[in-house]
Amino acid sequence: MDIENIKSQFPIFKNKINGKPLIYLDSANSSQKPKNVIDRITKFYSKEFSNIGRSVHSLAVTATNRFEETRDLVKKYINAKFREEVIFTKNATEAINLVASSFGEKFINKGDEILITELEHHANYVPWHFIRQKKGAIIKFAECNERGEVDIDAIKKLITNKTKIIAITHISNVTGAIMPVKKIVDLASEKEIPVLVDGCQGAPHLEIDMQKLGCDFYAISCHKMYGPTGVGILFAKKKWADILPPYQGGGGMIGEVKKNDITFSDSPTKFEAGTLQTAEVVGFSESLKFIESIGIKNIIEHEKKILEYALETIKKNNSVNVIGDPKKRGSIISFTIKGIHPHDIATIFDEDGLAIRAGHHCCQILHEKMGIPASARASLGIYNSKDDIDALSSAIKKCNKVFNN
Numbered sequence: 567m568d569i570e571n572i573k574s575q576f577p578i579f580k581n582k583i584n585g586k587p588l589i590y591l592d593s594a595n596s597s598q599k600p601k602n603v604i605d606r607i608t609k610f611y612s613k614e615f616s617n618i619g620r621s622v623h624s625l626a627v628t629a630t631n632r633f634e635e636t637r638d639l640v641k642k643y644i645n646a647k648f649r650e651e652v653i654f655t656k657n658a659t660e661a662i663n664l665v666a667s668s669f670g671e672k673f674i675n676k677g678d679e680i681l682i683t684e685l686e687h688h689a690n691y692v693p694w695h696f697i698r699q700k701k702g703a704i705i706k707f708a709e710c711n712e713r714g715e716v717d718i719d720a721i722k723k724l725i726t727n728k729t730k731i732i733a734i735t736h737i738s739n740v741t742g743a744i745m746p747v748k749k750i751v752d753l754a755s756e757k758e759i760p761v762l763v764d765g766c767q768g769a770p771h772l773e774i775d776m777q778k779l780g781c782d783f784y785a786i787s788c789h790k791m792y793g794p795t796g797v798g799i800l801f802a803k804k805k806w807a808d809i810l811p812p813y814q815g816g817g818g819m820i821g822e823v824k825k826n827d828i829t830f831s832d833s834p835t836k837f838e839a840g841t842l843q844t845a846e847v848v849g850f851s852e853s854l855k856f857i858e859s860i861g862i863k864n865i866i867e868h869e870k871k872i873l874e875y876a877l878e879t880i881k882k883n884n885s886v887n888v889i890g891d892p893k894k895r896g897s898i899i900s901f902t903i904k905g906i907h908p909h910d911i912a913t914i915f916d917e918d919g920l921a922i923r924a925g926h927h928c929c930q931i932l933h934e935k936m937g938i939p940a941s942a943r944a945s946l947g948i949y950n951s952k953d954d955i956d957a958l959s960s961a962i963k964k965c966n967k968v969f970n971n
């Protein structure tokens with residue numbers, strides 16, 4: 567694969583950061599955007615913009631069509647059965663809040679159990695905490711093992727006849743562990759327990775096929791898939807999309823409004839209240855086309871190669887402790903360097919134009935489990951090469967020189 571050519575499609579790499587070429591190892595946080603995505607948004611605002619789903623004038627019809635065409639592309643990309651199963655939200659956080667709120671309101675009662683894992687991002691814990699508080703439910707955490715992964719047995723032993731939903735990440739945004747989602751779904755469906763998958767790190771880096779995965783809900787943040795900010799997707803199986811109550815009320819989501827009664831439209835409109843992130847959704851259509859132009863299988867293969875090289879390279883440095891060693895790993899490496907605070911690591915790296923993330927990555931439960939308050943995290947995208955990893959390795963050495971000499 568011609569990575570230089572792929573990278574040249576991202577205008578951001580033409581800029582210098584602190585006088586140095588940008589080395590971007592923070593795609594798990596948010597990926598960079600190819601020119602086609604940026605241009606599509608400009609074109610939409612320049613030539614096609616109107617609010618959607620309301621007016622009948624030509625621009626409104628064009629804009630509505632472009633928006634709905636993106637829904638069709640998403641449906642095809644994730645292999646959903648029905649377009650009603652594809653709901654646009656502002657990010658994955660909102661997608662999970664939607665399920666926690668709507669599902670929780672209707673189906674979770676006092677003493678019921680919500681099963682999550684110790685790997686979860688706060689986005690897949692805090693919304694369930696709200697339901698715990700509101701309904702008197704119980705949240706159970708499936709334990710993460712020393713490798714930084716949660717195995718099927720850890721889930722199995724916590725399932726009871728009070729388990730109302732299982733909500734799990736697809737890939738840990740700290741250890742990179744790939745969860746055995748299919749096995750968990752199979753186990754859960756024997757007991758008719760729905761499964762929500764936080765697909766934030768899965769969707770950009772794995773083949774995601776709703777028919778193969780079989781989960782009930784799948785949450786995506788499009789800005790991590792080379793797409794614009796402000797767009798998320800909730801896949802909700804039709805059987806749920808049909809019966810869950812709306813999440814937010816307002817324009818666009820109603821059937822009929824009377825003084826003493828209100829009815830609601832069907833999914834997806836039922837869950838898409840108010841003026842939507844139209845330009846961003848339309849822009850996202852180009853992100854999917856970009857991914858498909860390379861092929862997700864090629865993306866996976868490339869990232870795997872760079873990940874293996876990265877692990878091998880940085881483990882050679884004795885000062886580095888890589889967090890977790892999952893058997894199946896996505897392109898994320900969190901680490902600490904002996905005696906250096908992760909924020910200092912990130913600051914030193916930044917002097918050389920190298921962008922990583924430092925902190926708890928919205929996973930305080932997992933960091934507490936690992937006995938550390940924070941870590942540094944390097945994460946990959948399609949534009950990364952072995953040269954970027956060599957730069958990472960040099961930056962680690964520089965850090966040691968600055969702080970540990």
Ligand SMILES: Cc1ncc(COP(=O)(O)O)c(C=O)c1O
Nearest residue numbers: 657658659687689739764766787
């Ligand atoms: C695993 C995981 N879940 C949820 C989120 C939240 O994504 P967003 O802030 O785009 O809603 C993130 C973002 O880092 C993540 O990595």
